[in-house]
Amino acid sequence: MTARQIDPPEHRYADELTFLAEADGGPRPPGWRLTPRAVVTFVAGSGGAPVQGRVIEPKFVGERALVERCVVTLAGERGLLLVGEPGTAKSMLSELLAAAICGTSALAVQGTAGTSEDQLRYGWNYALLLAKGPSSESLMPSPIFTAMRTGAVARVEEITRCLPEVQDALVSIMSERRISVPELAGQDEATSYAVPGFCLIATANLRDRGVSEMSAALKRRFNFEVVPPIADLDAEVALVTRQARAAVERGGATFAVDDAVLETLVTAFRDLRTGSSAEGWEVERPSSVMSTAEAVAVAASIGLSVAYLPGPDPLSLLPGHLLGVVRKDDPADAERLLAYWDGALRRRAEAGARMWRQLWEHRDVLRD
Numbered sequence: 001m002t003a004r005q006i007d008p009p010e011h012r013y014a015d016e017l018t019f020l021a022e023a024d025g026g027p028r029p030p031g032w033r034l035t036p037r038a039v040v041t042f043v044a045g046s047g048g049a050p051v052q053g054r055v056i057e058p059k060f061v062g063e064r065a066l067v068e069r070c071v072v073t074l075a076g077e078r079g080l081l082l083v084g085e086p087g088t089a090k091s092m093l094s095e096l097l098a099a100a101i102c103g104t105s106a107l108a109v110q111g112t113a114g115t116s117e118d119q120l121r122y123g124w125n126y127a128l129l130l131a132k133g134p135s136s137e138s139l140m141p142s143p144i145f146t147a148m149r150t151g152a153v154a155r156v157e158e159i160t161r162c163l164p165e166v167q168d169a170l171v172s173i174m175s176e177r178r179i180s181v182p183e184l185a186g187q188d189e190a191t192s193y194a195v196p197g198f199c200l201i202a203t204a205n206l207r208d209r210g211v212s213e214m215s216a217a218l219k220r221r222f223n224f225e226v227v228p229p230i231a232d233l234d235a236e237v238a239l240v241t242r243q244a245r246a247a248v249e250r251g252g253a254t255f256a257v258d259d260a261v262l263e264t265l266v267t268a269f270r271d272l273r274t275g276s277s278a279e280g281w282e283v284e285r286p287s288s289v290m291s292t293a294e295a296v297a298v299a300a301s302i303g304l305s306v307a308y309l310p311g312p313d314p315l316s317l318l319p320g321h322l323l324g325v326v327r328k329d330d331p332a333d334a335e336r337l338l339a340y341w342d343g344a345l346r347r348r349a350e351a352g353a354r355m356w357r358q359l360w361e362h363r364d365v366l367r368d
Contacts, residue, residue, distance in 0.1 A: 010099040031151035031197015039100040073223040084227035087291020090203040098153035107143040111158040117169045134183035151197030159202040174221040244299035253307035269295045277344040286326040286333035319365040
């Protein structure tokens with residue numbers, strides 16, 4: 001098999017999905033491969049308790065109640081809209097849910113300003129269309145069309161980036177559960193109906209709320225679930241460590257960044273994200289997104305530097321990477337980062353914390 005940089009969850013966890021399908025013989029909604037209970041266990045883990053002798057580790061770090069609400073929504077064939085700040089693993093959660101429910105997370109449309117209605121409904125193979133005319137053979141179904149026909153989960157990423165008229169193509173699909181193809185009038189395939197198991201998961205960033213506002217009609221067809229940032233420091237450190245190690249090892253290197261460095265990195269991200277330190281000191285928030293995903297990217301970069309360019313203290317690399325993150329949206333955020341160094345970080349250094357004293361010594365990097 002050709003090596004992949006990232007395996008989709010249905011491949012990465014294929015053995016676990018097969019195990020859960022056999023281990024839980026409870027009732028399943030029509031078309032589902034796992035029971036709703038098994039889907040929750042697959043996504044959120046078994047809480048350390050073995051399932052028939054096997055402990056299921058969590059893949060999504062967040063409230064179990066959130067996962068349960070998502071699963072119940074999909075079991076009722078309602079649309080599910082996951083909203084939240086960028087980098088809160090909305091897409092990953094949608095992929096995990098799709099993989100557990102129908103065995104594939106690949107039936108997805110990436111929403112952009114250039115996404116067309118055809119990409120949500122259907123298009124045509126124009127060579128066959130010109131040669132044979134409109135037919136089921138020349139029809140090119142969208143991922144959503146395919147999910148309707150097969151009773152699978154379709155996903156729409158960044159739905160608010162699609163133009164309103166494109167979004168509205170989903171209204172009839174989600175209410176009538178069918179797609180009509182006028183070009184095939186008089187043929188059996190002129191109307192395709194959704195088979196049991198079809199449902200739709202969409203994601204939207206809170207930062208994109210004003211890009212293409214969803215219509216009231218479309219909003220009514222979704223249950224909204226907010227995916228918040230990870231609340232627990234230890235859980236976020238563990239996730240950043242796990243993801244960064246995986247990224248470095250994919251590059252053929254060994255991940256050798258000290259746990260204390262990673263905890264310092266994540267703590268800095270959390271301070272800047274929330275606008276407050278763990279001690280209660282006020283921190284000026286940058287406009288850039290200080291997400292867990294960005295923290296993973298920085299941790300992986302430091303890990304690769306340690307592996308391939310050994311020499312500098314890994315902690316000395318952190319200020320430069322932080323500066324790169326905060327300057328993505330607004331150059332003025334560099335001054336906010338410097339204010340953080342002169343505020344909360346300096347107070348920790350003065351209190352005697354070794355890692356923070358070392359970081360303080362690299363303040364000049366922020367002036368470069």
